[in-house]
Amino acid sequence: MGLPEGDTKEPALRSLTELMDREGVAYAVIGGLAVQLHSQEPRTTRDIDLAIKTYDDVPASQLRAAGFEHVGRFPHSDNWVAPGGGPMASRTPVQFSADELMAGAIERARSIAVRGFRLPLVTAADLLQLKLRAAEDPSRRGSKRATDVADILRLVEDHPDLSQSVPDLKDRLGAIQEHILSPERDRY
Numbered sequence: 022m023g024l025p026e027g028d029t030k031e032p033a034l035r036s037l038t039e040l041m042d043r044e045g046v047a048y049a050v051i052g053g054l055a056v057q058l059h060s061q062e063p064r065t066t067r068d069i070d071l072a073i074k075t076y077d078d079v080p081a082s083q084l085r086a087a088g089f090e091h092v093g094r095f096p097h098s099d100n101w102v103a104p105g106g107g108p109m110a111s112r113t114p115v116q117f118s119a120d121e122l123m124a125g126a127i128e129r130a131r132s133i134a135v136r137g138f139r140l141p142l143v144t145a146a147d148l149l150q151l152k153l154r155a156a157e158d159p160s161r162r163g164s165k166r167a168t169d170v171a172d173i174l175r176l177v178e179d180h181p182d183l184s185q186s187v188p189d190l191k192d193r194l195g196a197i198q199e200h201i202l203s204p205e206r207d208r209y
Contacts, residue, residue: 023058024135030054031136033103033113034069038140040087041071044080048073049130049141051118051151056172058133059145060179064172068114069103072123072143072151079117089115096160122150145180149173153187156197163201170197 024031034054041048050058052070057063073079079099081091088104092114103113126147133142143151155161156169173194177184184190 025063026136030067030069030113033115034135034140035138036087036103037069037071037089037115038138040080040083044083046073046078046080047127048078048117049123049127049143051123051126051143051148052116053168053172055143055148056152056175058135058142059148060175062175062179064175068116070098070116070118072127073117073119074124074127076117076119078119122147122154126151145176145183146186149176149183149187152176153190153193157193159200166197166201170194170201 024034049055049072050070051072052068053064053066054069057066076094076099084101085091089101090104090109092100092102092109094100098116098118101115101117102109103115105112126143127141129147130141130143132139152169152172156166156173158166161169173190177190187193
């Protein structure tokens with residue numbers, strides 16, 4: 022699918038990509054944007070999720086100099102918003118995530134051309150693993166986990182060979198769905 026013309030994330034993504042490349046930071050696009058880039062059907066997402074090897078790799082001073090604003094560190098991400106003239110809520114969110122699984126995904130990422138610039142994109146197989154892990158995380162809101170499940174289904178539909186890499190995928194998705202819909206979901 023790629024990045025549709027007029028996508029509101031494009032200016033922030035271009036700026037972020039140039040900055041990360043200039044600073045020599047190893048990273049890869051993950052999350053909803055990666056699903057969008059790996060899928061045939063349109064998939065919208067408001068934010069830009071990037072995998073980095075460690076949180077020390079976030080080029081904080083360079084991001085601030087470029088107009089990005091830090092909004093906080095959370096258990097699974099370091100969050101920023103892109104430059105812009107409007108209120109913070111209308112600007113593109115940027116989330117950096119780091120852990121061992123993401124570090125390996127960065128190593129396997131491939132560079133793709135998107136609307137005249139290049140960016141590293143995690144493989145569909147790595148994205149499936151990241152989305153599955155997120156969907157199975159009981160600390161995430163049910164609506165976020167349901168979106169992860171939809172992303173997993175979209176990836177498997179567009180890349181049928183992926184389901185072979187997770188033999189128990191159907192059972193795991195069923196357990197996630199059951200938990201999301203359960204009135205006792207807080208006791209997972």
